[in-house]
Structure formats: C-alpha cells, structure tokens
Amino acid sequence: EMGKIADALTQAKDEETPLQIKLNQLSKILSFIVLGICVFIFVFDIVRAAVVGDAITLSSTLEFFMVAVSLAVAAIPEGLAAVVTIVLSIGVTKMSKRNAVIRKLTAVETLGCTQIICSDKTGTLTQNKMTVVDYRGTDEKLLATAMALCCDAEIQEDGTVKGEPTEAALVVYADKLGLKKSELEQSFARVGEAPFDSGRKMMSTVHKTENGFVQYTKGAPDIVLSLCTSAYLDGKKVPMTDEIRTAIADANKEMADQALRVLCAAMRTYKEQPSNEPQELEQDLCYIGLAGMIDPVRPEVVDAIKECKNAGIRPIMITGDHKDTAVAIAKQLGIIDDSHTAITGMELSKMSDEELDANIERYSVYARVQPEHKVRIVQAWKKRGMITAMTGDGVNDAPSIKNADIGVGMGITGTDVTKNVADMVLADDNFATIVSAVEEGRRIYDNIRSSIQFLLSSNLSEVLSIFFATLFGFTLFEPVHLLWINLITDCFPALALGLEKGDPDIMKRRPRNSKDGIFAGGMGIDCAYQGVMVTVLTLVAYVVGIMMASPEHLSLAQVFAVNDASDASHLIHQNGMTMAFLTLSMSEIFHSFNMRSRRQSIAKMGSMNWYLVGAMALSLVLSTAVIYIPFLSKAFDFAPIDAREYFTALLLAFLVIPIVEIVKLIQRKANK
Known part of the structure; x- marks a missing residue:
C-alpha cells in the first residue's frame, strides 16, 4: 500500500505556476528584442558613418558597440x-501570520487564480469537536458499551480525551452514562481486532467474557446494517426482517438530515476465540443501535463560503460521511441548495474517467469517498483548465494533494507525509484560512x-x-x-x-x-x-x-x-x-x-x-x-x-x- 502511494506521488508532475510560465515567455521575448535592437543600432551607426564619409576605426567601432550595449542595459x-x-x-x-504556512514560494501566486477549492469536511469546514446528541435503539447502555469498547480513544486521568475526535465522542458518551472505559476493559478484555479501514468503513474488536467471546463492530450504518441478520430489540435477539431494516434505515436518514454523523453498532458472540480476519468476523451480525453525533460547522466558514462565491471560486466538499449527512451540512454552509449536486464514492467508482470529465461540473458534494477518488476529482477539474486546490490530512491523501495545483495539508491533524507534499499547510486546519490565502x-x-x-x-x-x-x-x-x-x-x-x-x-x-x-x-x-x-x-x-x-x-x-x-x-x-x-x-x-x-x-x-x-x-x-x-x-x-x-x-x-x-x-x- 505504501508503494502504491509512493508510485502515485511520482506520477504527479511538478508544474510551473502561471506567473513562472509568463515570466519565462517574457524573458524570451525581451531577449530577442534586445538582441534585435542592439544589432540594428550597431549596423545603423556603421552605415551612417560610411554614408557621411567618416572613417570607421577601431575607436569608432567600439563607440558604436558601447551605444548598442547601452540599449541592452x-x-x-x-x-x-x-x-x-x-x-x-x-x-x-x-x-504565515494568518495561519497559512507556504512551503513553496511560487504557490503564493497560484493561489491568486484558484478557481476550485476541494475541501475535506471534518475539521476544516467543521470544528472537529464531535458530540453524541442522539441515539436510536432499545438498549442505550449496550449501544454505549459497544461504541466505547470498539474504539481506541481513552479518557486520561486528568479528564482529557486521547484519540481521534469521533471515537473520543463515543468514549465521552459512554462515560456520561456511567460506563467508564477503563472499567469496561477490565470486564471485557480486548483479545483481537480488525482495525478500521476506509474501504470496509468499519472496525471490529473481540473481547473475552465469562461466557466466551463477544465481538463489537461499529461503522457506516448502511454497510454494517447490510451484514446484520438479527437485531437486539427490547432485551432480546430477533431475526432481521425487511420491516426492521426499513425502520433502521429511516432512523438513519432522519438523523443524517439533521446534519448528524451517524455510526451503527452491532455484535456477535462466540464460544471460542475467532480469527482476526475481517471477512470472517464481519458477517452474521446482530444490530444494536445508531449513535448520532454533531460536529458543529465553523461559524467563520459560512462567511468564507459566501466570499468564495462572490470571488467566482467554487467550493467543493469531500467527506466520508453518509450522503444525507453531507448534503445537510453542505446546505448549512451554503455550498449547495440542491441535493442532486451530491454524489457518493460508489457512484463515482462506476463512472469512467470520460463520464466524470463530462459531468464534473454537476457535483459540489462528494460523500463516502475513498482517497483515490480525490485524485480523479482533481484531475477532472484540471482537464477543464481549472486551477484547483485540494485539502487532505491522511497518508492516502498525499497523491491528490500532489496532483492539485495547490495542495493544502492540515497542520494539526495532518500526517508528515501530507505536509511534505503540500504547497501550503494550514496551522489551524480552517477553510477560512484558505480563502484568506x-x-x-x-x-x-x-x-x-x-x-x-x-x-x-x-x-x-x-x-x-x-x-x-x-x-x-x-x-x-x-x-x-x-x-x-x-x-x-x-x-x-x-x-x-x-x-x-x-x-x-x-x-x-x-x-x-x-x-x-x-x-x-x-x-x-x-x-x-x-x-x-x-x-x-x-x-x-x-x-x-x-x-x-x-x-x-x-x-x-x-x-x-x-x-x-x-x-x-x-x-x-x-x-x-x-x-x-x-x-x-x-x-x-x-x-x-x-x-x-x-x-x-x-x-x-x-x-x-x-x-x-x-x-x-x-x-x-x-x-x-x-x-x-x-x-x-x-x-x-x-x-x-x-x-x-x-x-x-x-x-x-x-x-x-x-x-x-x-x-x-x-x-x-x-x-x-
């Protein structure tokens, strides 16, 4: 996987900025003009001296040459x-005083003609301060237990939370219900896991219990729900029916329409410890419930989006969230008015490059995307002749950042790989800072x-x-x-x-x-x-x-x-x-x-x-x-x-x- 990223980085060519190109053209034009004028004046002086009968000596020739040099100067x-x-x-x-750290001097000028800004949602358009505000399920404590155990965030002794913002919100949610993660881990020791993967869009952990082993899985509701064959309702496990599945999907959409980021939790029990292979763990699951969390939009971003549009710059939002959540947030920010301008990564994958190139102007919101999709988005806009900026923070974002005219790395959440290939790093991870730049x-x-x-x-x-x-x-x-x-x-x-x-x-x-x-x-x-x-x-x-x-x-x-x-x-x-x-x-x-x-x-x-x-x-x-x-x-x-x-x-x-x-x-x- 690292080799694929490295190969993608080497495929991206370093291109000259518009100003560099124009100055190079100007220097060539000036060079030819200067040479032409110098030769003309030098020959003109010699011819004039010959016509009026003046002797053409070494001294006079040198004088004519110095006049030509004067013109060159x-x-x-x-x-x-x-x-x-x-x-x-x-x-x-x-x-730099406005939190935009420029790593390449020429990027300053390219920023001035930026026409498209493709921005990640979490942390850039929003505050990256996730808080669970809603849940759907019949056993909230079971839901909170599953969410807290199936994550890597932890609450420190001083009360601070260490971990990724989404997982931190889940641990705090459980803590408020009296379910401290440190105590849960003593009762349910983790013995195996299938780490989160952007392709699977979920994570699973296996824990030892008095009666055997229990697996908790959390992830994108549509993905996790598709793997559930039963549901935990009113204290008992019941077979999954189309009616139950539809009710869960409706609840998911209702929360997503409120601009909530929704995660689904499921479980599975074993008598003996299972392997850690995702394809073996993540099947025949039992649905537990949904947790809806809000990541408030940055207040200054709303004005920054307006300023973008007034300046003729088109903002594009890219997120791993559900399409409904992405559309709701994009509407809050003023990026879109119509949900038809949103597309999912799955729909994008079905498009050929030619189809994407032809339809790229239709879409302003991309949901459930993979990092490789971002490269295609950048390249499609560049084929339209648009100067494009792309933000990113993960290692997988490096190729898209490298391909963009302006690659923007995140100073707080960004990896070193991303920062090193970026033209500009945001010290505050804020979209408004891009607009200021x-x-x-x-x-x-x-x-x-x-x-x-x-x-x-x-x-x-x-x-x-x-x-x-x-x-x-x-x-x-x-x-x-x-x-x-x-x-x-x-x-x-x-x-x-x-x-x-x-x-x-x-x-x-x-x-x-x-x-x-x-x-x-x-x-x-x-x-x-x-x-x-x-x-x-x-x-x-x-x-x-x-x-x-x-x-x-x-x-x-x-x-x-x-x-x-x-x-x-x-x-x-x-x-x-x-x-x-x-x-x-x-x-x-x-x-x-x-x-x-x-x-x-x-x-x-x-x-x-x-x-x-x-x-x-x-x-x-x-x-x-x-x-x-x-x-x-x-x-x-x-x-x-x-x-x-x-x-x-x-x-x-x-x-x-x-x-x-x-x-x-x-x-x-x-x-x-």
Missing part, C-alpha cells in the same frame, strides 16, 4: 527577478503586475530615449547611467509597489484566467504609451538643458549639433544630459505612484503607501547626490546644474502624473 529590467522574489517572500510572511495571493499578483508594468514602461522609455538620440546623432546616456536608474531608481519603487494593500474589492471579481499573458487587459498598451510619454519628457529635458546652458538662443538643429569634442559644446551637452538624467529618474519615480492602481485615480486611493513615499525620497536623494557630489558627478560625467534647471527637470518629470490621470479617466469612461 536599458532594455533589460535587471531588478525584476529580485522584485518578484522579494514580493513573494513578503507575502509568505504575511500569510487566496485573497493575499490575488493581492500579491496584482502588485507583481504593477511592478512589472512599472519596470517595463520605465525600461521602454530608456530604450526609446537612446534609440532616438542615436538616430539624431548624439549620445544621451552612458551604460553606467542606465544601470544606476535600473538598480537604484527603479528597484526601490518597484519593491514598494509590491507592498500595496490592494483593491478593497479584490474578492468581488472572478479569478483571472491562468492562460492570460502578462500583458492581458490592455497592460501592453499601457506600457507602450507610458514609455513613449517618459521618452518625450526626457528628450524635452535634454533640449531644455542645452538651451538653458547656452549663452544664446539656439535653433533645434544647433541643439543636436553641440555633441562634439569642443570643451564648450561638451559642457552644454553635459548640462542637457544631466537634466535628461534627472527628468528620466524622477519621472519614473512619480510614475510609480500612477502604478498603485491601473485604473483608479491616485486621489481616490485612500490610505497612502508610505513605502512608496520613502522610495521616492530615497531615490530623489541618491539622484541628487550623484549630480552634486563632486567625485560622483565626475565619475558620471554630470554638470552641477543650477536650482532653476534642477526644478525645471523635476517639473517635467512630475507631468507624468496628470497625463496618466487624464488617460485613466478616459479609460474608466470607456469601460463604463
């Missing part, structure tokens, strides 16, 4: 990998997209600035300038965007399609126009810088002709380059505030992102320092511009906010 978002990793790590820390996953993905859009639009502006400067025949930035902007000016705001609190209505929208690309929803167009906008402002800053540095008014043609070897022209060019650098740096900083929301106005964002304010202050200080500290200014070949030029560059940079606000307003009206 500008095009590659060096901070993207660090930003994504750090944002995911911070998200993991936040989730999904919300956090959505927020993180939104923030990562904002960071990506910010970085790509910023890098596009750098590429276009260098590209057009090269076409006009002058050098706008050196590679070191662009590295400074990418690693210092861009990274801090991108990280701050990853810490946004998120849209308050984030759980009122449907899950995103996992097949959607990075640029879905018009993000590609946004990156393009925002990159062009910053490019225009940067080139304007260069022109203004040259004109403000020149003692006399220059025509546009003269402006672009100043990039020559003379000292005066170099100083003028230096001034323009410094203003362009400051404008580009700060326009990207100001643009990061636009990226707090792709469509919402900054004025309506509510609480301020103080991390972003800090990033802006830090970037402004560092950008100013590199211009005005002498040894840094010299290393970067910057001119110490005056206050008028400095604030002119900042004003040009600030224009990105009103421009994007106007575009957002148009986009909002268009969406309406």
Whole structure:
C-alpha cells in the first residue's frame, strides 16, 4: 500500500505556476528584442558613418558597440527577478501570520487564480469537536458499551480525551452514562481486532467474557446494517426482517438530515476465540443501535463560503460521511441548495474517467469517498483548465494533494507525509484560512503586475530615449547611467509597489484566467504609451538643458549639433544630459505612484503607501547626490546644474502624473 502511494506521488508532475510560465515567455521575448535592437543600432551607426564619409576605426567601432550595449542595459529590467522574489517572500510572511504556512514560494501566486477549492469536511469546514446528541435503539447502555469498547480513544486521568475526535465522542458518551472505559476493559478484555479501514468503513474488536467471546463492530450504518441478520430489540435477539431494516434505515436518514454523523453498532458472540480476519468476523451480525453525533460547522466558514462565491471560486466538499449527512451540512454552509449536486464514492467508482470529465461540473458534494477518488476529482477539474486546490490530512491523501495545483495539508491533524507534499499547510486546519490565502495571493499578483508594468514602461522609455538620440546623432546616456536608474531608481519603487494593500474589492471579481499573458487587459498598451510619454519628457529635458546652458538662443538643429569634442559644446551637452538624467529618474519615480492602481485615480486611493513615499525620497536623494557630489558627478560625467534647471527637470518629470490621470479617466469612461 505504501508503494502504491509512493508510485502515485511520482506520477504527479511538478508544474510551473502561471506567473513562472509568463515570466519565462517574457524573458524570451525581451531577449530577442534586445538582441534585435542592439544589432540594428550597431549596423545603423556603421552605415551612417560610411554614408557621411567618416572613417570607421577601431575607436569608432567600439563607440558604436558601447551605444548598442547601452540599449541592452536599458532594455533589460535587471531588478525584476529580485522584485518578484522579494514580493513573494513578503507575502509568505504575511500569510504565515494568518495561519497559512507556504512551503513553496511560487504557490503564493497560484493561489491568486484558484478557481476550485476541494475541501475535506471534518475539521476544516467543521470544528472537529464531535458530540453524541442522539441515539436510536432499545438498549442505550449496550449501544454505549459497544461504541466505547470498539474504539481506541481513552479518557486520561486528568479528564482529557486521547484519540481521534469521533471515537473520543463515543468514549465521552459512554462515560456520561456511567460506563467508564477503563472499567469496561477490565470486564471485557480486548483479545483481537480488525482495525478500521476506509474501504470496509468499519472496525471490529473481540473481547473475552465469562461466557466466551463477544465481538463489537461499529461503522457506516448502511454497510454494517447490510451484514446484520438479527437485531437486539427490547432485551432480546430477533431475526432481521425487511420491516426492521426499513425502520433502521429511516432512523438513519432522519438523523443524517439533521446534519448528524451517524455510526451503527452491532455484535456477535462466540464460544471460542475467532480469527482476526475481517471477512470472517464481519458477517452474521446482530444490530444494536445508531449513535448520532454533531460536529458543529465553523461559524467563520459560512462567511468564507459566501466570499468564495462572490470571488467566482467554487467550493467543493469531500467527506466520508453518509450522503444525507453531507448534503445537510453542505446546505448549512451554503455550498449547495440542491441535493442532486451530491454524489457518493460508489457512484463515482462506476463512472469512467470520460463520464466524470463530462459531468464534473454537476457535483459540489462528494460523500463516502475513498482517497483515490480525490485524485480523479482533481484531475477532472484540471482537464477543464481549472486551477484547483485540494485539502487532505491522511497518508492516502498525499497523491491528490500532489496532483492539485495547490495542495493544502492540515497542520494539526495532518500526517508528515501530507505536509511534505503540500504547497501550503494550514496551522489551524480552517477553510477560512484558505480563502484568506487566496485573497493575499490575488493581492500579491496584482502588485507583481504593477511592478512589472512599472519596470517595463520605465525600461521602454530608456530604450526609446537612446534609440532616438542615436538616430539624431548624439549620445544621451552612458551604460553606467542606465544601470544606476535600473538598480537604484527603479528597484526601490518597484519593491514598494509590491507592498500595496490592494483593491478593497479584490474578492468581488472572478479569478483571472491562468492562460492570460502578462500583458492581458490592455497592460501592453499601457506600457507602450507610458514609455513613449517618459521618452518625450526626457528628450524635452535634454533640449531644455542645452538651451538653458547656452549663452544664446539656439535653433533645434544647433541643439543636436553641440555633441562634439569642443570643451564648450561638451559642457552644454553635459548640462542637457544631466537634466535628461534627472527628468528620466524622477519621472519614473512619480510614475510609480500612477502604478498603485491601473485604473483608479491616485486621489481616490485612500490610505497612502508610505513605502512608496520613502522610495521616492530615497531615490530623489541618491539622484541628487550623484549630480552634486563632486567625485560622483565626475565619475558620471554630470554638470552641477543650477536650482532653476534642477526644478525645471523635476517639473517635467512630475507631468507624468496628470497625463496618466487624464488617460485613466478616459479609460474608466470607456469601460463604463
């Protein structure tokens, strides 16, 4: 059996998350674009030099190559990998504080597009605090004795109960009737047993008595009752009749409809000790009675189910309980309204994989299921292209957890095997914690997209600035300038965007399609126009810088002709380059505030992102320092511009906010 589980685990493949897939695609696209632009610019410079009659020397060729390198530096978002990793790590820390322990970093993002949550009932949707509240039978003390002896739970000396919750409830039930298990075991010593098995759905124990041996069996009412040939009624054993069997089945359904978990007890006597083989023990039984226990639903789960449905996520309940009990609890929780959406494991076993794939959307409740059924359920939903989460606690649940897009292990009741294959472990075994994790996953993905859009639009502006400067025949930035902007000016705001609190209505929208690309929803167009906008402002800053540095008014043609070897022209060019650098740096900083929301106005964002304010202050200080500290200014070949030029560059940079606000307003009206 362990080998079967191990084989099932090895059959489950580790798949990349949607974000990993999209980022890999993006990196390939960027690589080809960068190489194409570099080759084009390098060849363009050589051809232009040949056309105008300039000598193509090793020095000039190296200069052309350095321009191409500048474009490569500008095009590659060096901070993207660090930003994504750090944002995911911070998200993991936040989730752990909400009892969701993430074992795989990439699972954070996958949670954000979860469409199906398949959850065990006991302990996850319910409190796992079983209490016997009803019984059906003519001898309650005999029923309680059978239930207490045919289980492994025990009441400790300090009054606490050690054992599985269902069995613990049975021992407490007997204790309240004055039947202490420790005393019962002295009178009825256990000499044999057939342990509980999820396939048989029952357990049997054999006890030595003064008159021989007695066997007690407890388990699923429908299974145990099918093995009974007699019944213990009114103090005597009578043959089982169809009338008695029907009455017992009706009592079972009545209790199950009240959301009670029902167990049936039966007995059998022997003169000599029987073997421990289940097929020999569990036949020709005498029915004793039914015990109905309640496992109250977690109050917070009802709201979590509503939140799931509002968010377009479908909750699925999986349980070993009787179908009627499962339906009653599912209705209490709001998972279903119609009992026709429930199916049993036996019905599931009769379905082929093709039939299940075709009908999977019909069912929201699975009762009397085996662990192997959970694997089929997960695979059927995944074939529909649904991102599926599956919970589990037992060793047999490991394959289904491994197969799910998000495997969720139980921190309290879960086995080590289950926890080790899970992507996420619930420290409180609570379904509501899964929903909280999904919300956090959505927020993180939104923030990562904002960071990506910010970085790509910023890098596009750098590429276009260098590209057009090269076409006009002058050098706008050196590679070191662009590295400074990418690693210092861009990274801090991108990280701050990853810490946004998120849209308050984030759980009122449907899950995103996992097949959607990075640029879905018009993000590609946004990156393009925002990159062009910053490019225009940067080139304007260069022109203004040259004109403000020149003692006399220059025509546009003269402006672009100043990039020559003379000292005066170099100083003028230096001034323009410094203003362009400051404008580009700060326009990207100001643009990061636009990226707090792709469509919402900054004025309506509510609480301020103080991390972003800090990033802006830090970037402004560092950008100013590199211009005005002498040894840094010299290393970067910057001119110490005056206050008028400095604030002119900042004003040009600030224009990105009103421009994007106007575009957002148009986009909002268009969406309406």
